[in-house]
Amino acid sequence: MRVGVLEILALPSQNIANSAYNSIFVKQYASIMPQVVAVWCRRRGHEVYYASYHGTGSVFSRLPADLDILFISCHTQASPLAYAISRLCRRRGITSVIGGPHARAFPVDCLRFFDVVVKSCDEVTISGILDNDYPPGSIVTAASGLSGLPSLEERIQEVRASSFYRLRRRGLVTIIPLLASTGCPYSCDFCVDWSTRYQHVSQDQIQADLEYVSRNYPGCLVAFHDPNFGVRFDESLAAMESLPSGRRPPYMMESSLTVLRGDRLRRLKDTNCVYVAPGVESWSDYSNKAGAGRSSGDAKLARVLEQFDRIKGNIPYIQANFIFGLDSDSGYGPVELTKEFMTRAPHVWPVVNVPVPFGETPMQQRLMEDERVLSKMPFAFYYSPFLVMRLANYSAVEFYEKIIDLLEFTSSAEMLRRRVAAAPSGRVAGINTLRAAAIRGTLVKFQRILKALKEDRALRDFHDYGKGRLPQVYEKLYDRMLGPYARLLSPADRTPEM
Numbered sequence: 001m002r003v004g005v006l007e008i009l010a011l012p013s014q015n016i017a018n019s020a021y022n023s024i025f026v027k028q029y030a031s032i033m034p035q036v037v038a039v040w041c042r043r044r045g046h047e048v049y050y051a052s053y054h055g056t057g058s059v060f061s062r063l064p065a066d067l068d069i070l071f072i073s074c075h076t077q078a079s080p081l082a083y084a085i086s087r088l089c090r091r092r093g094i095t096s097v098i099g100g101p102h103a104r105a106f107p108v109d110c111l112r113f114f115d116v117v118v119k120s121c122d123e124v125t126i127s128g129i130l131d132n133d134y135p136p137g138s139i140v141t142a143a144s145g146l147s148g149l150p151s152l153e154e155r156i157q158e159v160r161a162s163s164f165y166r167l168r169r170r171g172l173v174t175i176i177p178l179l180a181s182t183g184c185p186y187s188c189d190f191c192v193d194w195s196t197r198y199q200h201v202s203q204d205q206i207q208a209d210l211e212y213v214s215r216n217y218p219g220c221l222v223a224f225h226d227p228n229f230g231v232r233f234d235e236s237l238a239a240m241e242s243l244p245s246g247r248r249p250p251y252m253m254e255s256s257l258t259v260l261r262g263d264r265l266r267r268l269k270d271t272n273c274v275y276v277a278p279g280v281e282s283w284s285d286y287s288n289k290a291g292a293g294r295s296s297g298d299a300k301l302a303r304v305l306e307q308f309d310r311i312k313g314n315i316p317y318i319q320a321n322f323i324f325g326l327d328s329d330s331g332y333g334p335v336e337l338t339k340e341f342m343t344r345a346p347h348v349w350p351v352v353n354v355p356v357p358f359g360e361t362p363m364q365q366r367l368m369e370d371e372r373v374l375s376k377m378p379f380a381f382y383y384s385p386f387l388v389m390r391l392a393n394y395s396a397v398e399f400y401e402k403i404i405d406l407l408e409f410t411s412s413a414e415m416l417r418r419r420v421a422a423a424p425s426g427r428v429a430g431i432n433t434l435r436a437a438a439i440r441g442t443l444v445k446f447q448r449i450l451k452a453l454k455e456d457r458a459l460r461d462f463h464d465y466g467k468g469r470l471p472q473v474y475e476k477l478y479d480r481m482l483g484p485y486a487r488l489l490s491p492a493d494r495t496p497e498m
Contacts, residue, residue, distance in 0.1 A: 023054065101192055179226060240272075319351060
């Protein structure tokens with residue numbers, strides 16, 4: 001068969017600046033599992049066409065028009081484009097299958113558009129789909145956990161097609177994705193991995209993949225896509241330490257603060273870790289993941305600052321992830337604590353996220369029971385700067401006022417001066433300067449929403465009480481975000497089926 005595998009990373013670009021950013025950076029977000037599916041299909045002797053779409057150009061220029069089956073993977077934000085493509089597949093007689101984060105979170109909604117929905121998969125599951133073992137309308141879940149992933153060498157043609165520029169790498173801008181584990185040992189209620197069993201990739205495979213990078217793409221940046229890297233820290237680091245120090249590729253990873261302690265920091269430095277992004281999440285919740293015990297507020301701030309100070313000097317680029325607007329947030333306290341963290345830790349880049357109730361998480365289930373999910377909001381708005389839920393302790397206007405204040409502080413000239421002075425290198429200072437400029441661009445979007453909320457009572461009622469139909473401002477924005485693909489989705493198609 002002629003098999004297509006498509007990962008959608010972004011909706012169509014809306015302007016030249018957006019296209020340039022997507023072409024340089026967003027294309028580096030390509031996931032591992034679509035590449036793995038391509039390898040599994042190729043192993044069975046099928047003619048496989050793999051592509052990733054990062055919002056630039058036409059989706060259909062990347063794949064043949066006469067496919068027999070098309071596998072699509074995407075995050076929830078990009079799912080409307082996946083739905084539109086599936087509509088065209090049905091017109092052409094192409095079987096359509098969706099997997100990835102959105103399919104796992106919202107399988108019932110996906111079933112309105114796709115022949116088969118895959119919540120989790122392994123090689124046996126993919127073989128069954130190719131053999132027509134699952135009739136149209138099936139929601140498929142693999143019987144066992146994910147194991148036996150193909151090596152990097154086996155999927156390198158997909159990596160080159162997604163991440164390289166005209167199939168050639170370009171220094172540290174080109175990222176090679178690897179996995180040291182799947183699943184997560186924590187159970188944060190907002191996370192889609194909260195119930196996924198943690199599994200470690202074998203030390204031999206990690207070592208072989210790193211050896212392959214070192215031999216064929218020296219100096220290329222490796223990104224570990226683990227939901228939480230380093231839970232089995234000694235095994236992962238031993239694989240890296242097996243390479244001579246001069247041949248260890250630079251790598252980046254996400255981790256809990258509990259992992260980043262003691263002698264481990266020196267080992268991370270010695271193995272060429274250049275970027276780490278621990279989650280602080282909240283000043284009043286998720287403290288076990290941040291290594292702060294049961295502390296909260298000022299006490300948690302003090303402990304977190306101590307930990308980030310220990311990381312400094314061992315890892316050049318440090319990021320901290322926060323979520324503002326959780327049920328545990330109230331008043332101005334969370335904003336002030338985050339500002340204090342920024343002031344006292346200028347060597348750490350803070351990322352402040354908007355809470356999103358992704359499907360099949362405890363957060364989403366609780367919010368659905370309380371009728372706090374804005375059920376008419378299309379999935380295209382399931383990302384910052386949009387609110388798709390009613391908050392426990394803030395009106396929509398209060399939320400946007402506070403997060404705008406926080407982002408203005410983050411990107412202020414004074415904070416940038418502090419970060420440049422604290423940067424361990426000119427490269428890090430340059431990255432922080434670019435990120436501050438990007439936040440100022442994002443601020444405009446937040447400010448537009450706040451302005452519209454203050455001027456439009458119906459919009460405020462929609463956000464604060466879930467009243468009325470989808471506001472016209474979102475209808476128009478949806479059409480603009482989808483571009484020519486918007487005409488393929490009716491108003492009913494755009495309303496999620498929860």
